[in-house]
Amino acid sequence: MRIAAIDQGTTSTRVLVADTAGRAEVVHTLRHAVTYPQPGRVEQDAAELLANIRLALAAAGPVDAIGLANQGESCLAWDAASGEALSPVIVWQDTRTGPALAEMARQGVADEVAARSGLPLDPYFSAAKLAWIIRSVPAAAAALKAGRLRLGTTDAYFLDRLAGAFATDRATASRTGLMNIATGAWDPELCRMFGVPIECLPEIRANTAGFGQIGGTPVAAAIVDQQAALYGHGCRHPGEAKITFGTGAFALAVTGATPPLTALAAGLVPTVAWDLGDGPVYAIDGGVQDAGSAIEWAVRAGLADDMADFTGFASPPAVARGLVFVPAFSGLGCPHWDRSASPLILGLQPDMTRIDIRQALLEGIAFLTADILAAITAHAPLAAEISIDGGVSRSPYFAQFLADCSGMAIRVRGFAERTAFGAAALAAHALGMDLPGPADAGVLHTPQDDRAEAWRATFARAQERCLGWRSAP
Structure with missing residues (x-):
């Protein structure tokens, strides 16, 4: 069995092909533009990212399943009817929402946001970015009025356009600031506080629940990149941890089946590591x-x-x-x-x-x-x-x-493609199979x-x- 894993990252899109014989190799990599239109603003072109995913999948050749890892908190708006992006992709590094979040903090809602989402009021996360799009992008406001607006992280856009599934996974949703960390569902009160219409958000699914098909091939799993790397490193038990050094550096440690809400007081972020269909496994994160x-x-x-x-x-x-x-x-x-x-x-x-x-x-x-x-x-x-x-x-x-x-x-680790391998391993798990991990003692x-x-x-x-x-x- 051959599985293609798309690692759609901050600076590049790559595809790894792994099989049940233990082979795993990146077969194609495409870089894309990152623009800085104003101080504090970091953007990408959604159409370029989508085109690069198509090219990467074509380079993979025939496969039995697809896994998708996304870049996390980066998000955008698009039209439900035409599928066209209505905003640029606002990248996770973007800080334009700082003043709006400072005003929310002055209004005294930081503790309520943290209690519900597990996240601090920070521009890193998606909620304030999506609210900014609604306030500041006329095309998005018009689509909302017409009932055609879709909002989400980049994975939801890719899955909607390529696989016909307007959905996201529970680990990625936990990075938005709009998901209730305890229930694993969109939180109406968080959506109200940030000003994000809950009806415009994608369905939240377990990471291995299936996310449609691309050209007849099932997208068996989807997950945010850092959690994909955690899975790809073989971390499964509380205390096991990894650090991935990409555009940023992100440390994640598995904690177990209970949301580690006290982590926020130490400056850490409680997050969903993954949900394999039997409930979330949680982690703590620092970047x-x-x-x-x-x-x-x-x-x-x-x-x-x-x-x-x-x-x-x-x-x-x-x-x-x-x-x-x-x-x-x-x-x-x-x-x-x-x-x-x-x-x-x-x-x-x-x-x-x-x-x-x-x-x-x-x-x-x-x-x-x-x-x-x-x-x-x-x-x-x-x-x-x-x-x-x-x-x-x-x-x-x-x-x-x-x-x-x-x-x-x-x-x-000598085998560096842990994010893509994690997405492939999750896709294999969704099909009831295990991918053998790379033989890699490292240094x-x-x-x-x-x-x-x-x-x-x-x-x-x-x-x-x-x-x-x-x-x-």
Whole structure:
């Protein structure tokens, strides 16, 4: 049996073909444009994303089933009759809804939103983005008046257009701010508070409930990308965790069958990991907003040619020489939730070069990730080692530095396509089969440097200076 898994991510769309003989290979990858029309705004073209999914599926050839992993909180509006997008895709990194959310906080609804959705009032999540579309895009307002408006995360748009299923999965819905974390259904009161018509939202289904057909091939499973990676890493039991380094860096740890609502007080996000048809399994989540996107900035700025420039450094850590880089290009997520934070470089000396800045940038991503692991560990025990994949995880220097500054054992997986493999494995599960996991022991990095506590204190002092910067007078 052959399964095609579409990983529709922030910067690319790729298709992995896996089979029950243990083979798994990405057969096609397409990059797409990300635009920044104004400060704080991050957008994509829905038609381009849809076309790339079609091309990727065509490259996969004949398959028996399809799994879809989506980029999470990115969302849009479209016309139910024509299927045409009425807005750009507003990407998860977009912060345009900050003022509206601040006003909601002043009205005293933050605790009610958190109690119902499990999520903080932050531009990261979809609810305020969808409300902004209704308020600010005339075509969407007209479609609403005519009874033709559809709203949702990108997966719902793809499934509607390609598979004839206006639906989303429970894990993705838990990232919107509109789903009740306890009931797994759209919450009428949350929809009212945000100003999102509940009748315009897609049906919520279990992750393996089936999502229509594309060209006669069943879409057997759908899931948000980070939860797909969690499943793809083989994490099934409480305490098992992974970190995926893509555009951002996202740590998820399985917690069990009860919503971990107390996690929010620690700056973490309770979320649905997956629902295989017998009820939700929950996880706690923490994210670094800028990981791969910070590396891409360095390339655009002429500080590096590509990721290969971040793979090794001969000198001592930059932080040990007083150089610190806080890569808060999109603000800070967990555990600070300060989207007004700004990137900051401290400690530059006349003899330092772009190599030193690259090293400090890589260390900054590791420090922010270590903050998340510390928050998760304080909330719930973790397994003996953390599995990581993607992007900067391929840098041995980064992996070892993360082990040192977090004080945890870090295993770098050689097979990096954990998100796509997770979607494929879920599709196989929906068909009553198991996909054998890639034979991949990876490389284990254990803490080696006893100076890490002092380094973290240095980074924390720098991080304090970047908090609230964009809102400062």
